[in-house]
Amino acid sequence: AQSVSQHNHHVILSEAASLELGCNYSYGGTVNLFWYVQYPGQHLQLLLKYFSGDPLVKGIKGFEAEFIKSKFSFNLRKPSVQWSDTAEYFCAVNIGSGNTGKLIFGQGTTLQVKP
């Protein structure tokens, strides 16, 4: 069955520390990959996405992610986190086709950044 695994469930960092959140998926077909973020009290927002082309994609707020096809991974990185990055982060794989998507989500990673 298709699945998405996020290795870190709860991460605590100090401001200016570097961040890397792991995401692996199990699906043999063509995938579109996403990272969503949910800030406290807010709705899910798109952070970045990969559909094709350059496997290193840049998103909002200085985040980037690298798609490594051979490792079925799509890890999220940020060189220097800020207190405002405190949120829950979700990796998702879209295995849909035709007129609709089908997002499979990871369990989420709660990031707490200490000022």
Next chain:
Amino acid sequence: ETGVTQTPRHLVMGMTNKKSLKCEQHLGHNAMYWYKQSAKKPLELMFVYSLEERVENNSVPSRFSPECPNSSHLFLHLHTLQPEDSALYLCASSRSTDTQYFGPGTRLTVL
């Protein structure tokens, strides 16, 4: 951001009640979705609609009944729910397989 709106934002209901959740998208998308977000579990896809036609029902119990009267509106009708159905219910929309945009969700508590 008001691309996808959901009402009500909070709902408390008894197991014998009937209630409905409403979602509206203002993005001109052709697909709409219902997800369930429970504590300690990944978001679960419940239903998918494309151009008002249901294309996926992810083994959801019949006490949840979706309705999509047009491409901008999506409902989730609730009937005789169980306490374990308490969760955050999220609506999303997309243009085909492109990025899904989410609403703020309805926090449902079943007593």
